[in-house]
Amino acid sequence: MKCEHIEELLSPYLENELSQEQKQTxxxxxxxxxxxRELLSLLQEVSASLTAFPExxxxxxxxxxxxAVPDKKKRFRLNLDFLIRPSLQPILAAATVxxxxxxxxxxxxxRGDINKAVERQFHTGYQKIEKLYVRAESFTNSxxxxxxxxxxxxxxxxxxxxxxx
Amino acid sequence: MLxxxxxxxxxxxxxxxxxxxxxxxxxxxxxxxxxxxxxxxxDFTRNFTAWLLTLSKNYLIDQYRKTKLEKTSRDExxxxxxxxxxxxxxxxxxxxxxxxxxxxxxxNHLSPDIRMAVILRDxxxxxxxxxxEIMTLPxxxxxxxxxxxxxxxxxxxxxxxxxSR
Numbered sequence: 001m002k003c004e005h006i007e008e009l010l011s012p013y014l015e016n017e018l019s020q021e022q023k024q025t026x027x028x029x030x031x032x033x034x035x036x037r038e039l040l041s042l043l044q045e046v047s048a049s050l051t052a053f054p055e056x057x058x059x060x061x062x063x064x065x066x067x068a069v070p071d072k073k074k075r076f077r078l079n080l081d082f083l084i085r086p087s088l089q090p091i092l093a094a095a096t097v098x099x100x101x102x103x104x105x106x107x108x109x110x111r112g113d114i115n116k117a118v119e120r121q122f123h124t125g126y127q128k129i130e131k132l133y134v135r136a137e138s139f140t141n142s143x144x145x146x147x148x149x150x151x152x153x154x155x156x157x158x159x160x161x162x163x164x165x
Numbered sequence: 166m167l168x169x170x171x172x173x174x175x176x177x178x179x180x181x182x183x184x185x186x187x188x189x190x191x192x193x194x195x196x197x198x199x200x201x202x203x204x205x206x207x208d209f210t211r212n213f214t215a216w217l218l219t220l221s222k223n224y225l226i227d228q229y230r231k232t233k234l235e236k237t238s239r240d241e242x243x244x245x246x247x248x249x250x251x252x253x254x255x256x257x258x259x260x261x262x263x264x265x266x267x268x269x270x271x272x273n274h275l276s277p278d279i280r281m282a283v284i285l286r287d288x289x290x291x292x293x294x295x296x297x298e299i300m301t302l303p304x305x306x307x308x309x310x311x312x313x314x315x316x317x318x319x320x321x322x323x324x325x326x327x328x329s330r
Contacts, residue, residue, distance in 0.1 A: 007316060010316075011315050039316075042320075042322050045322060046264075046315055046318045046319050047287060047315070048264070049264045050268060050288050051287060052265060053269075056176070058193075061190075062176065062193060063168070063172065065194050066194060067168055069194065
């Protein structure tokens with residue numbers, strides 16, 4: 001068997017997890033191969049080192065921080081509950097839309113152009129209103145002219161008056 | 166109470182995985198925050214310790230990938246980990262500590278999944294079946310990862326020994 005196959009079996013060999021046949025194969029290979037013997041010895045050293053890693057004590061400060069976690073979480077939950085109240089949802093949705101629109105404007109690199117376009121639209125609208133106002137005024141004038149003509153017509157062609165005559 | 170029973174276990178897992186004392190303290194606090202948030206979802210038919218270790222393992226590996234924990238250097242193998250073993254004479258102890266230091270540094274060469282499997286098996290002394298439950302992996306995959314991790318650490322040990330001669 002080649003060294004690379006034996007290498008895969010060294011850990012289970014140390015943990016006594018191989019079949020009798022596999023154990024004999026590995027043992028026979030180890031007798032003949034110094035490189036695999038060295039690897040086995042390194043694996044034993046790694047295993048001994050890892051097993052001997054001590055359990056580290058935690059600091060008093062961390063202990064206090066951990067004791068405070070449930071309170072921290074409770075405060076956080078209260079805030080969250082308040083925010084997710086169903087009655088607030090339409091307001092939050094409207095605020096989201098508003099913030100999106102405002103952010104589109106605020107972070108737009110062509111903000112100057114947007115300002116100009118808005119100003120132009122505003123002026124156009126204002127001019128239209130002015131024109132409408134002038135038209136309305138001229139219509140009022142023309143109506144008052146029509147009113148006088150109508151009164152005159154009524155006066156001259158009054159059927160009651162004619163009957164008397 | 167949860168904090169008293171599990172804080173040391175979780176902190177040690179985080180420290181062995183991240184290799185940095187302060188980072189491990191922050192990670193432990195985050196894990197406990199996550200634990201309190203996830204408690205309502207706990208299935209009482211499951212083993213609580215295994216469930217907590219799965220949650221911790223997932224968080225640690227996620228953080229490793231998100232924050233590139235591998236780029237933050239591991240602490241020097243110092244007073245946190247140098248526990249004198251009364252079984253050894255001073256010279257043997259010196260050699261053992263040197264091996265432990267090399268293995269500790271060697272963890273940086275292991276991928277997060279392999280590193281976690283080796284920590285659970287060789288430092289925390291879990292059974293392969295328990296690790297398979299914690300890591301939600303088939304038993305064969307767990308054994309293969311532990312095996313690969315040990316072989317990688319053995320090679321790191323060999324290279325560093327050769328380099329220091």
